[in-house]
Amino acid sequence: MAAIAEGSDGDAAIAAYKRLLKDCLDRRPSGTRQRLAAALGTHKSFISQITNPNYRVPLPAQHVPAIFQICHFSPEERDAFIAAYEKAHPGQAPSGTPESQAPGLSVTIEVPRFADPARQAEVAEAIRDVAARIIALAKKER
Numbered sequence: 001m002a003a004i005a006e007g008s009d010g011d012a013a014i015a016a017y018k019r020l021l022k023d024c025l026d027r028r029p030s031g032t033r034q035r036l037a038a039a040l041g042t043h044k045s046f047i048s049q050i051t052n053p054n055y056r057v058p059l060p061a062q063h064v065p066a067i068f069q070i071c072h073f074s075p076e077e078r079d080a081f082i083a084a085y086e087k088a089h090p091g092q093a094p095s096g097t098p099e100s101q102a103p104g105l106s107v108t109i110e111v112p113r114f115a116d117p118a119r120q121a122e123v124a125e126a127i128r129d130v131a132a133r134i135i136a137l138a139k140k141e142r
Contacts, residue, residue: 013088109127
């Protein structure tokens with residue numbers, strides 16, 4: 001994982017919104033990161049990457065509404081975050097109210113435990129990939 005280089009305006013802007021997100025998460029109850037990972041369909045390690053200002057991994061715009069909902073951003077925190085996000089990713093910040101951008105339906109799929117944790121992770125990732133492709137197909141305009 002590449003650390004953010006000093007002096008890059010884009011990297012500094014990404015680090016700025018990551019600091020806001022990290023500060024907000026740090027004030028939330030235990031288990032918030034796990035709930036956020038579940039809502040985003042990812043692992044806690046991804047949450048660590050998108051909240052660590054030292055790493056370049058950007059926060060995908062589609063996850064912002066879920067983050068606002070799960071982390072219970074105040075209106076002031078939300079405004080500051082959106083301003084920082086827009087500076088880092090011009091034209092990509094989600095618009096509208098958080099209510100209009102609430103995350104979609106969450107579906108839980110029970111998968112049997114495998115002896116091999118790597119195989120377990122592969123199966124979970126394959127399920128996420130298939131679901132993402134189906135959702136993308138469903139969103140295509142006809």
